Amino acid sequence: MSEATALLTAHGFAALPVIDEQGCVVGMLSESDALAAGPGIPDKTVEAAMSTPVEVVTPTTDTATIASRMLTGRLRSMPVVAAGLLVGIVARRDLLRILLSDDATIDAKIRALLDDYAGSGR
Known part of the structure; x- marks a missing residue:
């Protein structure tokens, strides 16, 4: 989760698409999702924090x-x-x-x- 949050902040993205092994979009990780996941929760996964379904x-x-x-x-x-x-x-x-x-x-x-x-x- 910390890697994804670093990508959001380092590049100024509002959200990141989350894809599965086949390249299909399965979720979106937004700044709000990252904030809601909370700091200091290293075992929280992107999958647990991302928003679904995706438009x-x-x-x-x-x-x-x-x-x-x-x-x-x-x-x-x-x-x-x-x-x-x-x-x-x-x-x-x-x-x-x-x-x-x-x-x-x-x-x-x-x-x-x-x-x-x-x-x-x-």
Whole structure:
């Protein structure tokens, strides 16, 4: 659990997707989950602290739908899943950046990020 909390804080993530051995999203560990787990509980596992079920989106989900689901569910981030496997994560901050960019720039950035994450194996 301390390793996951260190990842959250070191990189400024609001939440981390938790995946199983096959790469399927099984939970989300948020800052709130980590706080609720409490300090000094070394035997607490990520599985015991994570939130389930997980709301996911696909790479083709439009941004308006993502924004609506985030606002309705009070979510700060959502895993992006293709063919049942984690391919990325979208955060509120990503949606805010869209308001400042044109469509072609956004499309190119998203494709580059997905290619980097998937090792250009899409």
